[in-house]
Amino acid sequence: MALVDTMLALRGIGKSYGAIHALAGIDLDIAARDVIGICGDNGAGKSTLIRILSGAEQPSEGEISIDGQAIAIASPATALARGIATLYQDLALAPRLSIAQNIFMGAELLRGPPALGLLDHRRMRDAAAALLDRFGLGGLDMNRPVSDLSGGQRQAVALARALRGKARIVIMDEPTAALGVAESAEVLDLIRRLHGEGVTVLLVSHDMEDVMAVTSRVVILKKGRKAGEIETARTTARHLGEMIMSGVVG
């Protein structure tokens, strides 16, 4: 049953690669300003679901709607235009490019007449520093290539890129996987702040403690299908783990 204030709705979403069904019959209602956990074992279909929502792949079947209107997320550019930003697990960074260039890839800041397409390097550096300030990294040299950064710093750059626009929905695929304890805490704090700012967050994580810490509801996938969903307040990290293993939700 659809929630009253459903912002993002998925109906019968499926994805097949030849004879392999990576995802089938996924129904999901996500309310505005919600923080949802998406959990499942390897091969459960989490990444495929994310790639469909981020426009990186097209569903073989099913319908996606935002604010009650059916939409096609034909490409990552479409997703971004719809206010869906994604932090990918592999971060999707260009290592040789600078921090500022990575953050503004695809959304470059320009100077002069737009038709000339002249890059405003200084404004991009300043804006990148302001974005990274949220993670305490505003003091980094924004001209440094990403290949020079630590794992946590790269994660922050990828997060800053996801948050550079006015995203309504932020999808995070294993955002703390490569991070230490303190950096993970910062990411979780950021998710809480995003929630406070009215942003909807879809958190994909193998870390049940993280999921328990910030989500209000957890959707569990098993072998490409939705096994069920449960309110976070009604479960525990251990229970979540057991549900992921068994595929029985409740």
Next chain:
Amino acid sequence: MKPVLVKPLLVKPLLARYGTAFAAVALFVFFAIAARNFLALGNLVGIAKHISHVAILGIGFSLALIAAELDLSFANVCSLAAVTTGVLVHRGIQPGLAVLAGIGVGLGFGLLNGLVVTLLKVPSLIATLAVAAIANGLAFMVTDGVSVVGRWPTGFTSLGRGEVFAVPALVWWMVTVSLAALFWLKQTRGGFRLVCTGENVEAARLAGLPVKRIKVVALTLSGGAAGLAAVLLTASLSSASATMAGDFLLTAIAAVMLGMTMFEPGHANIPGTLVGAFTIGMLGNGLVLLGAPYYVQDICLGCIIIGSVAVSASALTRAAFDV
């Protein structure tokens, strides 16, 4: 007092960025000492004129390579564009239109490369070799294998033989194309997106960049550079033939590969391509002045390509040659 040692940490990046450029300077000094007339102004200007075609073709090849695609068709496309221009001029077509037609042939074949690579998903190595064969066939079809020679309008030949402020027109063309390419890559959104696509095509796609269109643009520009080089080659030599740019294939690739060992190690870059082209031109010229047999140049070219790619992929630059 302890001797001051330069930290290896500082030497390594310096060597990676400028090692080949230093070697080119050393080669220049060697020829200046060993080869009589090498330093004569006329000789140096001759080298600059000689490498201008190579540099322009190399810049086109670099743009394709920066977008992580190969264009092995540029030499044959250049020959086809040259004979097209030559035939049109000799049929009494306005030289300006003939020039546009030559550049248009380059752009058209570059676009064809781009469409074959992005729409038909043929790897650029294969696609551009196939397009090279098509261009080669068409060039022979247009000319019946006979060179286009005879009287050429002065307005046309001045494109390649004229001088502006006592500097040969060919050098101006080379400098203009280099600066335009460099500015476009470093200062404009279009050039930046081309670099992004070449650096990590998946990241670029996920960032919303139209990566297929960008690759088409890169290959089209490479073709356009071949078209421009064809016009300048025809104008400077006052002739056009179906095989006239064949020798430029290896030379231009060698210039780009050599350029990849400096400034932005492991990656095609415009200043590197220019220095690479000049180094190769200087090497050829110096060897001739020293009386080396003609075939030594080819052997050197082959060694340069192998050495450059090896250096690009070495621990020195930590950048794999990945196309």
